[in-house]
Amino acid sequence: MFKPPTRPMLFILSGPSGVGKDAVLARLKASDYPLKFVTTVTTRPRRVNEKNDVDYHFISAEKFQEMIDNNELLEWAEVYGNRYGVPKEPVKQALGRGHNVMLKVDIQGVANIKKIVPQAVSIFLMPSSIGELEKRLKHRHTESAFDMSRRLNIAESEMKELPNFSYVVLNREGEIDRAVADIKAIITAEKCRVAPGQITL
Numbered sequence: 394m395f396k397p398p399t400r401p402m403l404f405i406l407s408g409p410s411g412v413g414k415d416a417v418l419a420r421l422k423a424s425d426y427p428l429k430f431v432t433t434v435t436t437r438p439r440r441v442n443e444k445n446d447v448d449y450h451f452i453s454a455e456k457f458q459e460m461i462d463n464n465e466l467l468e469w470a471e472v473y474g475n476r477y478g479v480p481k482e483p484v485k486q487a488l489g490r491g492h493n494v495m496l497k498v499d500i501q502g503v504a505n506i507k508k509i510v511p512q513a514v515s516i517f518l519m520p521s522s523i524g525e526l527e528k529r530l531k532h533r534h535t536e537s538a539f540d541m542s543r544r545l546n547i548a549e550s551e552m553k554e555l556p557n558f559s560y561v562v563l564n565r566e567g568e569i570d571r572a573v574a575d576i577k578a579i580i581t582a583e584k585c586r587v588a589p590g591q592i593t594l
Contacts, residue, residue, distance in 0.1 A: 408518030409548035437475035
């Protein structure tokens, strides 16, 4: 009897600032879907509604540089003046134990990871429109007018990277469960491949 391969896979969720990546991942976690979520480290100050070691690992600039120097990051990038990175060891451990891994990475970080792990499956979370994205950013009350304009300009540029992704998921306002269901469908489809790639770090 044919048995499909059961190799663990690496998934990357990305998209422009304000598109709802954190909300989608929180809903995915709450559904008890069998994924290992690896938390990003950042030098960005923690927002009021964020929890350390849940939303991000908030660390000092000195600690972040130490992680770079010790080759402890799978990838890292500077975004809006702050550094973000994916710790390498939790990813290696999860894959080694046979778990499928989900990362949340900024768009420039996706390209870096794909160079290291070409078999990684990248998912672009797309807003229904730039107007909708602007509305979400305003609702956060965390950006000045200048920062808002800059983020929207960058978002338009980032959307041009869509052809470099494996999949796109539309995150419509008020339809987060639909976006989560689409991501689950992508994972199911990838796990049904006849010959999924072998990931090595």
